[in-house]
Amino acid sequence: MVKNMSLLKKKTTPETQGDIRMSTQDLSVFYGNSQALHEVNLDIHNNKVTALIGPSGCGKSTFIRCLNRMNDYVENCRVTGKVRLDGFNIYKDGIDTILLRQKIGMVFQKPNPFPKSIYENVAYGPKIHRLTKSKGELDALVEKTLTRVGLWNEVADRLGEPGTSLSGGQQQRLCIARAIATEPEVILMDEPCSALDPIATALIEELIADLRKKFTIVIITHSMQQAERVSDYTAFFHLGHIIESGHTEQIFNDPAHQQTKDYIGGKFG
Numbered sequence: 001m002v003k004n005m006s007l008l009k010k011k012t013t014p015e016t017q018g019d020i021r022m023s024t025q026d027l028s029v030f031y032g033n034s035q036a037l038h039e040v041n042l043d044i045h046n047n048k049v050t051a052l053i054g055p056s057g058c059g060k061s062t063f064i065r066c067l068n069r070m071n072d073y074v075e076n077c078r079v080t081g082k083v084r085l086d087g088f089n090i091y092k093d094g095i096d097t098i099l100l101r102q103k104i105g106m107v108f109q110k111p112n113p114f115p116k117s118i119y120e121n122v123a124y125g126p127k128i129h130r131l132t133k134s135k136g137e138l139d140a141l142v143e144k145t146l147t148r149v150g151l152w153n154e155v156a157d158r159l160g161e162p163g164t165s166l167s168g169g170q171q172q173r174l175c176i177a178r179a180i181a182t183e184p185e186v187i188l189m190d191e192p193c194s195a196l197d198p199i200a201t202a203l204i205e206e207l208i209a210d211l212r213k214k215f216t217i218v219i220i221t222h223s224m225q226q227a228e229r230v231s232d233y234t235a236f237f238h239l240g241h242i243i244e245s246g247h248t249e250q251i252f253n254d255p256a257h258q259q260t261k262d263y264i265g266g267k268f269g
Helices: 003-008 060-066 097-103 118-128 135-148 152-158 168-180 198-211 224-230 248-253 258-264
Strands: 020-031 034-045 049-053 077-085 104-107 186-190 216-220 233-238 241-247
Touching (some): 020 060, 020 216, 034 049, 034 060, 034 216, 049 060, 049 224, 118 135, 118 168, 135 152, 135 168, 168 186, 168 198, 198 216, 233 248, 233 258, 241 248
Parallel strands (some): 049 233, 104 186
Antiparallel strands (some): 020 034, 020 077
């Protein structure tokens, strides 16, 4: 087995790793001759929620896709610098990206259930990663995961129905269930509430508050109110640069840069 792949399998704990779960060092991204990110340095804290804010096109989605190497699928994309998970650079040669994405799950802007049953949406990841040894264990894992996202009582009697038969908010919670079913260390969320109504949004925000007890979460949001409500840390992006990052309370109440203050105050964006 490639050494780098085996190192990714090592499970770390906050006690052995410290407060930082992920970090980027001089991370730059190029699409052809166009540079989308410029030497971004950011620490992502263990069992905390980090919100990425900034105007459209500022590099937030490019950045979050670097954290589990989704940019590998983008033609003419080149990444330089380092992205570390538990201290290990995930861009080293020989990394098993399937294993990496088991450790770093992702939830997208629009709910995108697999064209499968509710049950199979949750069971898919554990099956391919062989996380259970029997049908009984898999059933228990599906129930546990759907309960964790607040869906079990709503769907327990229709697990065989398509995931697409659920409402938008339910579909997004199903997608979160799918992401956490493989017991990742980090969950990436790219504007998970932008397509949802206020009631569904409130449910997702409550879920994020609960999930941070077990997972490290990075969320992109265009809602300043949401960033302030759900996050512990905030990073403000503009034109591919991080202008400012730190504790959310400090960023919103006493930003160090006028540009941050102007964006939060709605003067541009």
